[in-house]
Amino acid sequence: xxxxxxxxxxxxxxxxxxxxxxxxxxxxxxxxxxxxxxxxxxxxxxxxxxxxxxxxxxxxxxxxxxxxxxxxxxxxxxxxxxxxxxxxxxxxxxxxxxxxxxxxxxxxxxxxxxxxxxxxxxxxxxxxxxxxxxxxxxxxxxxxxxxxxxxxxxxxxxxxxxxxxxxxxxxxxxxxxxxx
Amino acid sequence: xxxxxxxxxxxxxxxxxxxxxxxxxxxxxxxxxxxxxxxxxxxxxxxxxxxxxxxxxxxxxxxxxxxxxxxxxxxxxxxxxxxxxxxxxxxxxxxxxxxxxxxxxxxxxxxxxxxxxxxxxxxxxxxxxxxxxxxxxxxxxxxxxxxxxxxxxxxxxxxxxxxxxxxxxxxxxxxxxxxxxxxxx
Numbered sequence: 001x002x003x004x005x006x007x008x009x010x011x012x013x014x015x016x017x018x019x020x021x022x023x024x025x026x027x028x029x030x031x032x033x034x035x036x037x038x039x040x041x042x043x044x045x046x047x048x049x050x051x052x053x054x055x056x057x058x059x060x061x062x063x064x065x066x067x068x069x070x071x072x073x074x075x076x077x078x079x080x081x082x083x084x085x086x087x088x089x090x091x092x093x094x095x096x097x098x099x100x101x102x103x104x105x106x107x108x109x110x111x112x113x114x115x116x117x118x119x120x121x122x123x124x125x126x127x128x129x130x131x132x133x134x135x136x137x138x139x140x141x142x143x144x145x146x147x148x149x150x151x152x153x154x155x156x157x158x159x160x161x162x163x164x165x166x167x168x169x170x171x172x173x174x175x176x177x178x179x180x
Numbered sequence: 181x182x183x184x185x186x187x188x189x190x191x192x193x194x195x196x197x198x199x200x201x202x203x204x205x206x207x208x209x210x211x212x213x214x215x216x217x218x219x220x221x222x223x224x225x226x227x228x229x230x231x232x233x234x235x236x237x238x239x240x241x242x243x244x245x246x247x248x249x250x251x252x253x254x255x256x257x258x259x260x261x262x263x264x265x266x267x268x269x270x271x272x273x274x275x276x277x278x279x280x281x282x283x284x285x286x287x288x289x290x291x292x293x294x295x296x297x298x299x300x301x302x303x304x305x306x307x308x309x310x311x312x313x314x315x316x317x318x319x320x321x322x323x324x325x326x327x328x329x330x331x332x333x334x335x336x337x338x339x340x341x342x343x344x345x346x347x348x349x350x351x352x353x354x355x356x357x358x359x360x361x362x363x364x365x
Contacts, residue, residue, distance in 0.1 A: 019243045022269070045339060048243075048269030055242045056235030060202055085231055087202075 014066035024076040037135035068110040119168035127165045197249035207259030220315040246305045263293040265301040291327040302352040313344040
């Protein structure tokens with residue numbers, strides 16, 4: 001079984017999950033509008049299924065979603081990491097953060113650190129994020145991360161935006177101080 | 181925090197119970213592609229959704245310490261179905277789940293696998309009781325539970341509003357007396 005690594009940044013810890021995380025994981029989706037952009041989680045049992053699937057993904061692909069916790073409080077504030085359900089598609093960076101933590105730079109700190117990990121340890125050469133067009137918070141985060149809008153991909157009548165993240169070299173140049 | 185787990189490999193007379201892998205996707209998807217077969221396990225779902233079900237089942241091992249095994253034929257390695265101890269969030273009991281690929285029913289394979297899974301749950305997972313959930317009308321599944329000594333013990337509501345029959349297996353002591361362990365069988 002793949003061990004989910006632990007990454008420590010200035011203010012955050014990115015690591016795996018256990019069953020005790022279920023309630024705070026479910027709470028990430030309590031803003032229904034935001035939740036509808038990033039998942040289909042509406043109930044606690046759906047949260048369990050999603051959490052289990054995120055963990056199983058690590059086993060299947062060797063990379064996956066990290067839990068993101070605030071170092072000072074230990075509180076789960078979101079999750080971010082790699083996703084590739086269809087092995088023929090590109091590596092995707094996904095991220096979900098609780099609305100309450102907005103404005104502190106936590107999300108960029110976490111996503112940059114996770115992306116750096118996948119570039120250096122998992123052999124990723126590029127990464128995209130697929131974002132619901134009305135998910136303005138995630139689009140704003142993609143921009144802050146230096147990602148470039150690439151194209152629109154329609155799925156179930158929704159035109160998802162594809163954003164391409166910075167390459168490993170540019171990421172290191174631009175964000176060398178972020179993270180570790 | 182437990183971040184590692186190993187899915188053991190178990191054997192019965194005809195089956196190997198092992199961890200699910202991506203190579204099982206075709207066989208797994210065949211279970212959910214067949215309308216008659218999928219009728220009692222939530223209905224027909226896409227291959228994409230099956231991939232998600234497989235990773236969910238693997239992640240369940242991490243969250244609970246036990247979970248679903250792939251069943252493969254010892255004779256030729258063919259994917260036969262899945263079975264194992266199972267407790268998603270809305271479940272009211274520790275359950276033994278089982279489902280076979282189309283064409284595999286009627287040979288006693290589900291009962292054989294479930295018997296091994298019950299023993300695993302009792303001996304290795306600390307369970308003191310075990311049930312299987314059976315959809316009303318799923319006569320084949322009910323027979324599988326009965327073959328392993330289960331009796332009807334009311335109903336349970338799972339997911340949001342789905343009512344299933346609860347079939348309770350004998351206690352660990354009764355179970356090991358009923359089905360004494362003989363080598364790998």
